[in-house]
Amino acid sequence: MESSSLITPEDVLESLMNDGTIDAMRLKIINQLKANEELKNTTIKMAEQSKVLNTPGAEKQTKRELFDALRQELETSVLEKASKSVWELILDNNGLGKEISETVERVFCRLSGREPPLFPSNVDTQSDKGKDVEIGKENSDSTSKKRKFDEVNSEDGADEVASGSSKPSAASDDSGKVAK
Structure with a gap:
C-alpha cells in the first residue's frame, strides 16, 4: 500500500505526541537520569565544593537564599552534565536510543502504509x-x-x-x- 502524500517528520512527531509516546519516553529518560549514580555523585561533589556553601556565614543564610545562590553558581554546569547524559541515553544503539528509533520507525511505517523494518539488519x-x-x-x-x-x-x-x-x-x- 503506497501513500499518496509524503509523511513529514512533523506528522510522525504529532502522532507520537497524541498517543502519549513522547510522555512515556520522557518518563523513561527521567527515571534513567535519576538512577544514574555517576551523575548523582558528580552533582553531590559539585555542591560539596561549592563556594556558596563553603563561604563563612553560609549557615546564617536562609534555605531560600542558599538555594538561589547555589542555583546561580551550579545550574549551568549541572544542566550541561545532565544534558550530556540525556543525549547518551537517546543515542544509545542498545538501550533507550534503539527503542526510540524503532518506535519512530514503526509510527512512520504505520502512517505511510509501509512494512517495517525500513532498514533491515x-x-x-x-x-x-x-x-x-x-x-x-x-x-x-x-x-x-x-x-x-x-x-x-x-x-x-x-x-x-x-x-x-x-x-x-x-x-x-x-x-x-x-x-x-
Missing part, C-alpha cells in the same frame, strides 16, 4: 543484496532510464527523514541498476 541486507538491483529495474521508466525526482524522494528521502539516518542512499546509474 546487516544480516538481512547481505541476503537481500540481489533484490536491490531488481528494485532499481522496476523503478526505471521504459522511455527514460532515470527515475523521476518524486520517485526517488518517496522511496529514499522519506526513509532517511523518518529515521534521522545520514547513511547515503542507493543511487541509480544510467543503466537503471542500483549502485552500492
Whole structure:
C-alpha cells in the first residue's frame, strides 16, 4: 500500500505526541537520569565544593537564599552534565536510543502504509543484496532510464527523514541498476 502524500517528520512527531509516546519516553529518560549514580555523585561533589556553601556565614543564610545562590553558581554546569547524559541515553544503539528509533520507525511505517523494518539488519541486507538491483529495474521508466525526482524522494528521502539516518542512499546509474 503506497501513500499518496509524503509523511513529514512533523506528522510522525504529532502522532507520537497524541498517543502519549513522547510522555512515556520522557518518563523513561527521567527515571534513567535519576538512577544514574555517576551523575548523582558528580552533582553531590559539585555542591560539596561549592563556594556558596563553603563561604563563612553560609549557615546564617536562609534555605531560600542558599538555594538561589547555589542555583546561580551550579545550574549551568549541572544542566550541561545532565544534558550530556540525556543525549547518551537517546543515542544509545542498545538501550533507550534503539527503542526510540524503532518506535519512530514503526509510527512512520504505520502512517505511510509501509512494512517495517525500513532498514533491515546487516544480516538481512547481505541476503537481500540481489533484490536491490531488481528494485532499481522496476523503478526505471521504459522511455527514460532515470527515475523521476518524486520517485526517488518517496522511496529514499522519506526513509532517511523518518529515521534521522545520514547513511547515503542507493543511487541509480544510467543503466537503471542500483549502485552500492
